[in-house]
Amino acid sequence: MILADYIKKHAQATPNKIAVFCGGQSVTYKELSDRIDEKSDYLKQNFKDTRFPIHVFRASQDAEFLVKYFALHRAGLVAAPLEKDTPDDVFHEIDTKLSSCSVPDGTADVLYTTGTTGKSKGVMISHRTILANAENLIEGQGFTEDLLFIITGPLNHIGSLSKLYPVLMLGATLAITEGMKDVSQLFAAMDLPYAKVATFLVPSAIRILLKLNAKRLAQYADKIDFIETGAAPIMQSDMQLLCEVLPKSRLYNTYASTETGIISTYNFNDGRCRQGCLGRPMSHSEIIITDKGLISCKGDTLMSGYAGDEALTKSVLRDGTIFTSDFGKIDDEGMLVLFGRENDVINTGGFKVAPTEVENVAMSLPQVKDCVCAPAVHPVLGTVIKLFFVSDDTPADIRAIAKQLKSRLENYKVPFYYEQTDEIKRTYNGKTDRKFYKNSENKVG
């Protein structure tokens, strides 16, 4: 059984129940299932060569995404949703690579991420993994069939995509918003006639709510069953404030990644509000701490590998175990506590960015002679990306550089701060001295 089969099952049992609200419209389970069937039939007729089954598309933020995503699954094909603002050349590069890529039987998705290895690559997710993630979330966070779950993040990202799994497995209801740009959409979804609502918010989205909308959020305190956060570290002060604003809600901090799936979760509204604590492993998951203190994970939620890259797969997935770059420990209560990351990946707004990817694009610009990309702390936004660069132009046109980067990178990869410098510091063997730039006083641009 795959997740699309659950939608069909609910369409038969509760045909008129709303499956999804979006943009003022609602779609029942029967309507959703019928649309998936129709699209699936079309795909089966037009894409008969299943040796190369991956279909790359930009993820829209609406019911049509569900139709396309589940129709691909039902047709025995593989969904590869990309960020909606993916530049054309990046899209074509990925499409070309994946169009000749074969995948193991049972593969459902190829999700693009930076994640564990620090390089952008396609993570293969199986149908079995999707169902295991669904069951982990249902058991671990108490999803129920009378819940309205509000999607606020991009549907190609595991944080939001994984919430479709428990909701549709149970026959509960989704409300899809276009994101946090218009926060009124989130509150409009909370106003829908449901007794219990829940949502997933990355830490920067929680910051937006607490900074500008704390009073309004508090008005929904009786209705918000739970909020989950994850994908990036959340500040202790934000955790405490959220507990004060929503004293009755469960507030989860989750350990998950595209590669590992949903592993553990901790309700920090437990009177202790422990920072860095990510709870006990869920029923389909196991956590082992390596001798170096790094987190490794086992279980049914793990990826099958990286599409078309066996060597990269072997570097993180061996003997059914994923070896992450996250430092952590299991405490006396059996809970996972996270310390930080081993590699140079920058986590900004819940998105992981490999600095080398940004640097490679920056180095291709005629104005940039040398550069390094580093994390910087913004007083409101948290971790942002900063580009230190060397240029013959004095001063260089920073706005022009930023715009060229924006045309060639997804938005979240474009640096926020820029600093022109005389040289890029290197270590004795010629490598960029990333430690220097990580630790430098780069709090303001």
Added chain:
Amino acid sequence: MKEKILSLLERELPPTVDLSSKFLFSELDSLTITLILTVLSDEFGITLDSSDATPKKFMSIDSLTELVVSKLKNK
């Protein structure tokens, strides 16, 4: 006032944002909108929240200036 807001936002926003845009709202994401609301609140001592983040009020520097002026009047 307009020049002050322009100079403030030029300093605080990422350089990818074109502040001369005729439809500024389309240039912004959720974080930059939050940033603008926060920066203007702090600088002028006014209360702004997400209900102020409408496409009309964020159309241009002129409309943002009108927003600040009206909030100052009602302070």
